[in-house]
Amino acid sequence: MEEIVKLKKATYHLWTFTISKLISIFGAQVYAFAISFYILQLTGSATSFATNLICSILPRTLLAPFAGYAADKYSRKGIIIGAQIASSLAIGGLLIFSINAELSLIAIYITTVILSITSTFSGVTFSSSMTGLVDEARIQKAMSLNQMSISFATIGSPAVGGILYGTVPMPVFLGIYLTASIIAVILESTMNFKLFATRKEVVEGAPKESMLQSIKEGFKYLMKQPTIKVIIFISLIVNFLFGAFQVGYSFILIEKLKLDPVHFGYTEMAFAIGMLLMSIYFSSAKELKYPLLVSKWSIVGTGFLLGAIATPLLMNMSYFGTVVFYIIVLFVFGVSMMITNTPIMVMMQKTIDDDYKGRVFSILETGSMALMPLGMVVFGFLYDVLSAELILITSGVLLVATVLVLARPSVIRKAHPELAKRKVETTPDPQPE
Structure with missing residues (x-):
């Protein structure tokens, strides 16, 4: 009975995870598309555009090892929800700024850095959590649904970004992205990241490793x-x-x-x-x-x-x-x-x-x-x-x-020893002369 309940929860995770990822990835790509246009329209400078790209790439490169450490040592659910809340606060801060004053490059760059940091922690932790969210038999399905979300976002985000950028002011645009981010937080908070997890229990009194170790x-x-x-x-x-x-x-x-x-x-x-x-x-x-x-x-x-x-x-x-x-x-x-x-x-x-x-x-x-x-x-x-x-x-x-x-x-x-064994079994025995 307990196994049936766990499998039902895993099915719920499959679809909740997919919807959450679709919303967050779609929102992020639409935002990236529109903010790139905004920077080019505001400055006409390729250097300003490239700086925003660096603000996105550099934090991911530098902080990924720390995100990996955190994912292995702390609550994965807490990291993912915390990262999504931080994203929402960053978007909300930029929204308030855009209402009270014209968006500046500094405000955009700071928001891009924060979103890059949060997506790094969220992405690495989600990758680490897959086997805890769904049963082993459906890991391929989960990975495929994740990729499906990315593909949908890749196809649709330029069109949606272009339409929104051309028809609504930036505060409305940011408000839509903030709403999507909050929905993702709510969905992620209902997931049990320990459902199928096999992580070792922390032993009290055991010597603790430093982050570098x-x-x-x-x-x-x-x-x-x-x-x-x-x-x-x-x-x-x-x-x-x-x-x-x-x-x-x-x-x-x-x-x-x-x-x-x-x-x-x-x-x-x-x-x-x-x-x-x-x-x-x-x-x-x-x-x-x-x-x-x-x-x-x-x-x-x-x-x-x-x-x-x-x-x-x-x-x-x-x-x-x-x-x-x-x-x-x-x-x-x-x-x-x-x-x-x-x-x-x-x-x-x-x-x-x-x-x-x-x-x-x-x-x-x-x-x-x-x-x-x-x-x-x-x-x-x-x-x-x-x-x-x-x-x-x-x-x-x-x-x-x-x-x-x-x-x-x-x-x-070495990776597939059963393949070598299969070849041996299917090789015909030499016929006696």
């Missing part, structure tokens, strides 16, 4: 997990090389091929739709037996897609053909990203000890957030001095080579 222990734990270590190394390299796509894609389509902004928007929408459809599939599909193997070949496919982006630069294609080509490529790109990420995230959720999840996910967060801007800077420079075709094809080759080396057959066999 605890973070070091997280690194030590990671170094003793060869499969997880490989996954994180692959993730970091993929994040860096993905800069070739992030910088080059817009540059090629807008500057080189002169695509209409509306048609460029269609290609970006195709990317989000690919992710969304694959999220829906994974939310109802059976869990994959060999997630690392599936992700390996999905990354190989992504490497080929990265090189394929250069195709219209290498051969003559009509304008219509170019638009259709990029819509198809970006759709497949979105699908391949989900095939890469979802199985790996499920594997990490099930493999990493509950007491170390926060610190391991924070290491991944720190590395990713550091390498993404680095990749964008490096590739931004390279696109100014080398041909776009050469950069994309080389990046694709490096991506394929990296995953083939790091996820070589011996690593796959």
Whole structure:
């Protein structure tokens, strides 16, 4: 009877978590979209726009290890609700400021920093809490629903942000975002983060680790997990090389091929739709037996897609053909990203000890957030001095080579020993002469 009650609560968590994430992510992306327009309209300066991006990225990079420590040592529910309340207060403060005076860059930058800090603590803690919120059999469904929320927000937020920014004053806009944030707090407060948790009980009188010692222990734990270590190394390299796509894609389509902004928007929408459809599939599909193997070949496919982006630069294609080509490529790109990420995230959720999840996910967060801007800077420079075709094809080759080396057959066999056993069982015995 108790098990049935827990499963019902887990089902409630699935949908509450999804709605909460959809509201908070959608609100954050609409806010980011509108505030970017506001900064550019207010100053006309790319430097001011870039400063706001730095205010968003830098706190996430620096504070992720501390967020991981907090997620492993303190109440995860308390951290998530506290972070969401802090977000609401920051938005409320900016709302009051906008009513009494015109928004200044300093006020926007401070709010961006606070929102970045709170989203770091909330994001790392939510990632660490997944196995405590839902039963093991539905972790893939939970991860897929989370990604579905992100995809919906990615598709809808530019349109909603554009409509709101063009039709309502900034105080009304901020009031809508504040309302969404408060709803997210209410939903999160009804969730039981310890439902399926397997964290060790704190023993009274036991010597306490310092924060630095605890973070070091997280690194030590990671170094003793060869499969997880490989996954994180692959993730970091993929994040860096993905800069070739992030910088080059817009540059090629807008500057080189002169695509209409509306048609460029269609290609970006195709990317989000690919992710969304694959999220829906994974939310109802059976869990994959060999997630690392599936992700390996999905990354190989992504490497080929990265090189394929250069195709219209290498051969003559009509304008219509170019638009259709990029819509198809970006759709497949979105699908391949989900095939890469979802199985790996499920594997990490099930493999990493509950007491170390926060610190391991924070290491991944720190590395990713550091390498993404680095990749964008490096590739931004390279696109100014080398041909776009050469950069994309080389990046694709490096991506394929990296995953083939790091996820070589011996690593796959360690991650999935049952796969090696299955091969032995299906190998026919030699026939006597």
